[in-house]
Structures are given as structure tokens and as C-alpha cells.
Amino acid sequence: MSRRVVHTLVLMLAIAFGGCMKWDYIYTEDFNESGRGLFCLNEGNFQYGNATLSYYNPATKRVENEVFARANGMKLGDVAQSMIIRNGVGWVVVNNSHVVFAIDPNTFKEKGRITNLTSPRYIHFVSDEKAYITQIWDNRIFIVNPKRYEIIGYIEVPNMTKESGSTEQMVQYGKYLYVNCWSYQNRIIKIDTETDKVVDEFVVGIQPTSLVMDCNNKLWTVTDGGYTDSPYGNEAPALYRIDAEKFEIERCFYFEFGDTPSEVQLNGAKDKIYWLNDDVWEMDVTAEYLPAEPFLPYNGTIYYGLTTDPESGDVYIADAIDYQQQGMIYRYSKERELIDKFYVGVTPGAFCWK
């Protein structure tokens, strides 16, 4: 027997050992990107864990992708949602990883993290020792101590169940914080940051998605109008200008039914607003009518993110292409000339200026 059996066994073992595989570790790199720059958050694909952080230097036009992973030897996570920088620390909210990372915006190294969040969306600092983190699928806004990276309390939002809970972007005016409530919601709520209580609210249209405040202390939000057959309703979306002091709607600009406006942003002087609605649109904050012509016309793709350079006024637009490949960022001047374009990560959706 035996020879053939032995040969066969040897052959089988050779096949077995013939290959190997690896779940790779990520090698770390050192960065030192001082000076101005633009962070681009690439959401990645839900449940893939492939969110990434890109960094672009507008002066040199150089982009570095996956900087969080390369600097820290670990992944950013699943669905990068938003980022702000405060006092030299970048705070990156990673929604489906249930975490907010604090990073050094020059080296991209992690400085700490806040965990145990339900489904974080945005972070806003009230003081050095108090910040709010909004959530989806939770009717609570989490109060955290950023210095200790710990949760210290909650703000219960009334008339909202856990399952349909949704609080989004935050803007502070004096001691009051304004928050748009988005998914299956239609409200702007007002929070007293001293008592951590919701003190007022009013209804806008269905599903307000963004919130910013201009140079005249006017809040701007845009609704998406819901969707076809939604039990919550479906209507024409609208852009709202809200007087923050009086906490009332000052002007409402209606879009066509079926339009998809989103991503309301301000320029550096906060006297112009920008938004996406197939095209890229620009409007003075004092305007009484929606512009007739877009700032940049639709070019056959669905833009997913938008920002303006607070210093130069350049407009950056994120094209997610098919949402399964590296997206492209287009950089236009105020004069609508293409200055640069560069690839970032999968599904670029949010930006943060340093």
C-alpha cells in the first residue's frame, strides 16, 4: 500500500500548506500636516467598516487618503458622519461604530475616544468640559465631558420615541442651542445649555436636514420633503430662514415637488449660503427669492457633499460616483472655475476645515 498512500498523503499536505493568507495589520506612518487644510470624511458603505479620512492641502493641492488608519494602525470605522475642530483637537463622529474619536489634526493621531453612544451624528461644544452629541434611533442627546471622554448625562427630546428618534445638526446662539430633528421629524428644537432642557420648538416642513447660522444670526435649514408613500407625508421641500432671536420662521423658499435639496453651507463671511439640488446653488442670505440659475450646473452625477473654503471662498463638491469606489472632490473658485480635482475615499459626504 503504502507507497501510494504515503505519496498521496504527502501530496495532500503539500496542497494544504501551499497557501497562506492574512488579515493584515495596518502599518502606521508619521504625519505632520501643520497649516491650513481640509478634512474629508468618507462615509464608506454601511456595515463594511470602510469609512476613511482624507486630508487635502489647498495650497499644495496634495491629498493624503486614509490618514486616520495610516496614522493610528486601525480603521476609522463604519459610516463616518461628521467632524469639527475645537481648540486644536479634531472630533470625528463615526456613526455605526458608536464612537467619537478625538485626533490631533496635524498628526492625525488619536488622543482619545467617546464610546457607548447609540448612533452618533454630530458633536457640539458648549464649553471645554461639556459637549452635546446628537443621535439617530434615540430620542436623547448625549451630554459628554470631552476632557474625560465620558458620558455625563442626556437631554430627553419630547414627543419622540426611541425608534423614530432623530436629532441632527446644532447651532448655538447665546445660551441657546438649536437642533434640527430629521428622520420622520419636522421640528427645530431649542435647548437651554445651562439647564440641558428642551425649552421650545417649532415645526418646519418634513425632515429638515441641515442647520447653519449666517452673519445676521439667522438660522437656515432645508427640508427634504419626505418620500413617496411615506406614512409621515411627502411634500415639496423648502428652505427656511429662521430668526434665532425670535425663534420664528422669517422666510420660506419652496422647491419643486420631487426636488432633493440638501447640504446647506455658508461661506467664510457667512453672507452667502450654498446647497445641493442636483446642481450647486448659491444665494445671498438677504435674498428674498431663490436664484434662477445654479452656481454650478448638474453634470450627470449626484453630488453627496459640499463645503466652501472660509478664506478663499472656493467651493468643494463631493461626487460619490457609484458609492462603491473612491469619490472625487471638485474644487471650484468663486468665479466657478475648476481649480483642482482629486480622489478621496468611498462616499465622501462631509468636510471639516482646519
Next chain:
Amino acid sequence: MKRILLIALVALAPYFAAAQESLYKDWATRGIDIPEVPIYGQRPMKEIGTQQTKLDSVVLKENISLSMADVLTFNSSIFVKSYGRATLSTVSFRGTSPSHTQVSWNGMKINNPMLGMTDFSMIPSYFIDDASLLHGTSSVNETGGGLGGSVKLSTKPADADGFGVQYIQGIGSFKTFDEFLRLTYGNDHWQTSTRAVFSSSPNDYKYRNHDKKVNVYDEEMNIIDQYYPIERNRSGAYRDFHLLQEVYYNTGKGDRLGLNAWYINSNRELPMLTVDHGSATNFDNRQREQTFRGVVSWDHLRKNWKLGAKAGYIYTWMAYDYKRDLGNGVMAHMTRSRSRINTFYGQVDGEYYIGKKWLFTANLSLHQHIVESEDKNIIRQDGNKAIVGYRKGRPELSGSLSAKWRPIDRLGLSVVVREEMFGKEWTPIIPAFFVDGVLSKVGNITAKASVSRNYRFPSLNDLYFLPGGNPDLRKESGWTYDAGLSFAVGKKGVYSLSGSASWFDSFIEDWIIWLPTPKGFFSPDNIKSVHAYGVELKADLNVVLAKEWQLGLNGTFSWTPSINCGEPRTPADQSVGKQLPYVPELSSTVTGRLSWRRWSFIYKWCYYSERFTMSSNDITLTGKLPPYFMSNISLEKVLVFKWADLSLKGTINNLFNEEYLSVLSRPMPGINFEIFIGITPKWGAKRR
């Protein structure tokens, strides 16, 4: 020495499989027998020109812990995309998507009508007696919509004579318990079988998480150290129960009646991602399912014709709950999703032979789905509660006619025309042509070729899911071409060797993909054109090495480029001309069985090449998954006593303790073990 009988068409492996199966009377007396090579003229007319892979009982009944996902992983050219142990497992057949593989059980389609796909991890292989893969065009013989192919699963009478009992228990790593019980009774007219499988495990296998680090802080909350943690698979527990009841009655005069009823009760947690920084104790992420599938059948057989009718019913209740601890031990729902599916099924089919040269077949099947999907509870603007979801029904009618002609023994021709109606929409006529011919009697070298048109309708979620469903979707369509060669040689009692090589080429238009929208949800659209092509190789060797030593080896190899050949979506689109995400270009399997007396040793090996996670095939840190090699072994000893047969078996999975991923952020278990003890008492049964 007996002479070698020549010429077998198609791949001969199925014949060997069938031969083995007939010899495989029960689990305790397995062994490899070297059969004769069948005579070519006796190959079934129904299989003219088809590319088929049959999985035999030896493979299906290897151990009770296996699902069909495990069986396909190690014994076919299909790529199984597994999200973890006892977790969602979908297939990519010839580079297509999971919904492009049509799956039937005893003739009834079991693809989820809402999702279009099938979770193969929910099908215990011990419940399947016959499994066939119909590659590409060959699936048109059975059903429409199989742009990649179809998987045909069925049960069959136990062939019992008197009462029989079989009980197997498995105990394995991660506190895994598998239990299987089968009761059979049979006589000349009646065959009954009751099978039950119960599997449970906390499934909390350890792995080193390469995707995240744990921070060590000083008192000022400065990070002073970081390390990759060794974690357990969090939230991965499962508890699955399956019960299968079968009753068959054979009049002995050409009529057969059958009843098959399969009940599933599954409760599975959904494992957390490697990049999830939440705590498993704070979340409960769970999927529950209760499914009943029942089919009654009647076959009326005569010398040159056959008539069959089937009726069936499927009820599926699925629940997905995502809960969050509010900090006080109370788990609040973040998501509470429910779906109920009722499917009514009816089918008639007939076959009519004219002499030995012609066969005509006709088939008509109807599946009526009634679906209720509740995805989220909300409070409306008026303060009343509402549910986000949809309720829809859809009839799915499919009919086919075929004519098969064998003018001479060496040549077979077949034409199939099929038409389908989903809802109110009809497909154009779906034609398929098949031809095969014997090139050489020496070595039984046979050539075959086929071509077909095919369509796949969007799933109900594609059309109606809220939010995002797109009722304006077009059906996907494709042309597929197949050609191949096969051979078989052998010597009774000494060896048998068979193999096949086939080439395929598919063009699929209007490929449906779900993409994010500016409103924050996903929506499907017909956006891609895909060219999937490649080569599939199969080989099967059975050989007697020495007295009482037998070796069986079979292997598969696939090269399956699946290329996006549509127009660029934007000037920046880099996906055109690239391999589709999560479709390996190369895959291979090898299974070896070495037996000596009543000992048997099985070695299983599979390989998948690198898979891209991006449509542009970028090599970034998250853009690819490394090649995937896996080795499993098992050793079994059968003890034969007068009163019972006993089986002792030990298996080792992931033999080399590889750290690997099948899907991004979904770690797979390292080396793990399971032992099985089986008993088949001989009381009450007439020994055969």
C-alpha cells in the same frame, strides 16, 4: 478484469455520485466503491447539453453541523460570501449576485421574494438528499431568473424497510451543541421519515481584532499605550431548530404521492463589526425567523410518459430587533422590523417519450406571494402612530416547453422555450438551445454547448421597500453561452477518473444596484451592464490504493472575471472594465477522502482569490480582502455491533488557525473542533 465500458456524456461525476448514493444505505456503512463507467447511450435525455454539478450524500451528510453554505464552499465552484459562523451566507454563481441564483426545494422556489436571495446558512445539509447545481443556461430547464444558475435541493424516500432510528450528537468549540434525530419507517408502499436538527452556540470565538485598538490612559486622560485587543465574537449566539416530516406512498402501479413539511425556528444574534466600539451588553441585535414549507406531490408514471403535480405553501415570519440599553437595564427598541410572507405554489409537469429518440416536456408553475413588511414604527405629524412598510402581492408564473432529440447515440439536441409573468409583466420568450456529442469513445470524450436568453424580475423590496423602493425598475436580462468538454475513464474496482472543462460567457443588462440617495436612504436602479465569463474545471478520482485502502479526490477550479462593462456614470468613474466587488476571480476546492476498513479521513480545502470591495478595484487599506485558504479535516470510525452501528467522528475546522475575513469587518473563527457520536440501533429494522 472487467472491460471498461465506454463513453459517458456530460460530466461523469454525477453518475459516480448517483452510483455511490445507491450504495450508501446509511450513514454507518459508508465507503467508496469504484463503479463501472456507465454506457453513454443510457444517459438521461433530460440532461442533454446541460452543465450540472451534483452533490452526493457523502458530501451532504458529512456531518450534522454543516449547512448548505458549508457544503457549497468546499464542493463547488460557487463563491459563498459568509458574514461569519452561522450567519448570513449568500452565493455568487459565475460572478453574479446572490439574487441571480434561483433556489428550489422539492420543486418550490425558496428564494426570499422580498430580497430575491437565499441564505444558505439556514439550510442544514442533513435535510437535503439531492442537490444539483445547474450552471448558467442549464437553469432554464428548471426555472427562469437564474442568470448565474440555479440550485436544486430535494429530499427523497429513505428507502427504509421497517423502523429505523438514527441519532447523532455533536459537541464542539464555543459551547456548540448539534443534535440530529431521524426516525424512519418503510415498507413496499409507504416511506416515512421525521428529521430534526437542533443547533446552538454562544458562538463567542476569540480573535485578535486587527481593525481597532484599545487605549490605555493615564490619569490626565492621555493615551500612554494602545494594543490590538483579543476579542470574542460579540453578539453571535444562535439557536436553530429544524423539523422535517416526509411521507411517501407508492402504489406500485406507477403512482407516487409525497408530502414534505419543513419547519424552521431560528434565533440568531447578528455579530458586531470589528470596528464597532459599542459594548455587546448594551445592544441586542437579533434576527428571528419562523418558516414553514410544505409540498405535496403526485407523480404518475407510465412506460413512455409521466405526469406530475405539486402544490405547496410557505409561511415565513421574520423579525429584526435592534435594542439599546438605556443605562438602567431597560432595552429600548431602536429598530423593530417585521415581515410576513405567504407563498402559495402549484405546479404541473409532464414528459412524453417517442421511442428512444424524442422527449417532450412541459412545465407550468405558479408562486403567489403575499408580503407584509413593517420596518419601523413612527409617530406621524398628527401625533398618531404609523408603521413604515408595505403590503404587496405578486403572482409569479413560469412555463416551459422542451423538445429533446437524440438522432444518433452520439448526438443530442435540446430546445427549451420558457415564458414568465411576474405581476402583470411578461418576459419575452426565453429560448435555450443545448447540444452534446461524443467526440471519442476512447476516454468518453464528450463536447457540449448551449445558449440561452434569461430575465430576472426585481424583488419585492427592489420595487416597494419603504423608503427607496423603485417601482420603475426594469427586469435584468442576459444572454449566456456555454461550451465544454468532459471525459471519463475507469476500471471497475480499480479506479475511475472523470473531468470536465467548460467555458461560459454571460452579458447581463440592467443589473440592479442599491445606491444611497441625497435623502439619506438607499434606492435601487438599473445601472450596470456586466460581462461575466470564465472557465470551470472539475475532476473526480476514485481509486483503490491497496487492499482495503480507498481514495477519493475531487476538485473544482473556476476562473470567473465578472466585469462592469457599462458606461461611466461620471467622467471620474473608474469602475468600467473592473471586476465586480466581492467576486473572486479565482476559486478552487479540493476534497480528499481516504478510507481504510471502517475508518475514513476527509480533508477539505478551498481557495478564493483576492476580492475587491470597491467597484474601481482600488488597492487601498479597505479596498481588498486577501486571498482566502481554508482547510478542514475529519476522522471517522464506524463500529458495527449486532444491535447497532456506532459512529465516532472528530472534525477540525480552520486547521491552520488562520486569521481571516470573508467579508470586511466580519472576523471568522480560528481553529475549532467538534466531535460527533452517532448511533443507529438495529432493533425493529430488518437488516439489509
